[in-house]
Amino acid sequence: MLTLSFVTGTEPGKWFARFRERTSHGELRTLDSDDPLTELIDARVSLALVRLPDVRLEAEGEAFHMVTLYDEAPGIALPKDSELTLLDSLTQEDISGEILNYSGAEVAKVREGLQVVAANVGVLIAPRPLIKVLSRKQIEHRDYRGPGVSPTSIALVWRKDDDNEAIQDFVGIAKGRTANSSRQATPKRSAREKTLAKQQRRGQQPAKKKAPTRGGRRGRR
Template sequence: MTGQEESPAFRLAYVPGVTPTKWVRIWNERLPDVPLTLVQVPASEAFELLRGGGADAGFVRLPVDGADLSAIPLYAETTVVVIPKDHVVAAVEEVSPGDLAEEVVLHPLDDTLDWERPPGLPAIERPATTADAIELVAAGVGLLVVPQSLARLHHRKDLTYRPLSDTPESRVALSWPQAEPTPDLVEEFIGIVRGRTVNSTRGRTPTPPQPKAKAKASDKAKAQAKRPDRSTGGRPAAKSGAKGAKGVKRGGSKPGKPRRRS
C-alpha cells in the first residue's frame, strides 16, 4: 500500500456482436484523462462479470438476469438465417419460418434469441457455441438463426444470410450493478449512451448560481449616474424631457423683467 489514491478508470464490457466504437470515441473526447478499458465477454457470462466487479458497465443482451442489475434498452436487432451461398433459400430476399420447415436448424447452447427452439427440424446435438454452429452450416449440416450482428461477426465467403420474419429479436442494453448513488463514471457513460450533450448537468455536481447579467447592468448604470459630468462643469447632467427644461419657453427665450414706464 502506497497510500496514494488510484487514478480513475472505467471498464466497459461488451458481448459478441456489439460494436461500442462510437461511444468509446465520445468518452475519449470528453474524458481524455480517464482511460476506458474494453472487456469482451460471452453473452452467457456478462451478468456475472458485472456482479463480480469485473466491469463498471456493459453492453448485454436482454433479458437482464436478476433484479440487482439496472439496464437501459438501446436497440433491437434484425434476426437472420445463415445459409450456404448455393442454398435454395439464398434466391429470396426474406425468409419465413415456414420456408425452413424441412430444414435442419441448429440451436447452439449460447443462443441469444429468447425462444425454446428455432423453427425447422432440430439437429441431433446442440453445438456448444455460435462459432461451432457456423462451421456446421459451412459443412452443410444445417442452417443457423442469429441476430444480424453475429452473422456479420462470423462472416465467411462461402456463407450468406437472409432476414427471417416472425421470429424473436435480440435486444441490446447497457447494464450496470445497482448502487445508490450511481457511480459518477457510470453516470457519465449513461449520459453518452443516451445522447446527452457535453453541457448537460444531469448526473454532475450542479454549478453554483451566477449573478444575473441584468442586475450587473443595473448597478453599473447607477454608478455612472453618480459620477460628475465634465461637460457641465462637474454638475450632474440634466435629464432630458419636460422635467429637465423648467423655466424655458418652447420658443427657447428666457422670461425677462417688465420695463418701467417713464
C-alpha cells in the first residue's frame, strides 16, 4: 500500500485515478494536509506532495529524493466588491494604500488572512492555487505581478531508504509518463482481454464465436 500526503492548494486527483487504473500496487491512501512534509519526516506517509521552498529540506536534503513538478503562479485575494476585481492582473502600484493582511505561502496564515479579506478588509498575496482552494464566496482572486511573495513550486518528496516501485510509478504518472511506459507495473491481461481492448480502440464490435455447422464438412464430389 502506498500512503501519500498532499499539501493544501494542490489537486492531484487525476494522478490518483491513473495510479489506481494503471498499476497493481494495491491500495492508495491519500491525505490532504497543511504540512505533509512533517508527516513524511515522522514516517506517517511514504510520499509527500509539498510546496517549496522549505528550509527543512535544505537542512535534511540528503535523506530525501525530490522531484519538482511545476511552479505556482502568485495571486492576490480581494474582497468581491472591490474595484480592483475589474483588473485581470495587479501590481504593487495597483494595491498601494490597501491593507496587506498577509504575504506568503504558510497555509494556516493564508487561511486566517482570507477571513479578514472576506470581511471586506484589505488584500492578501499568496500562491494563486492556494488562494483558489481556500477562498470563500466573498473573495475574488487575480494574478499578481510584483514583489511581496516568494516564487513557489510543487514537488514530490520521499525518503531514500523507502524508495520502491510503487513510489517510482506514482512519480512517473505525476511527471506525465504514459500508460505504455515499461516503468509502470500494469496488471496482466488475458489474451481475450487484450483482443477486446484492441477492438475497442479500433471501434470494432467484439467477434462472435461461430456456431458449428450441422453434419460437418461436405466431402468432395
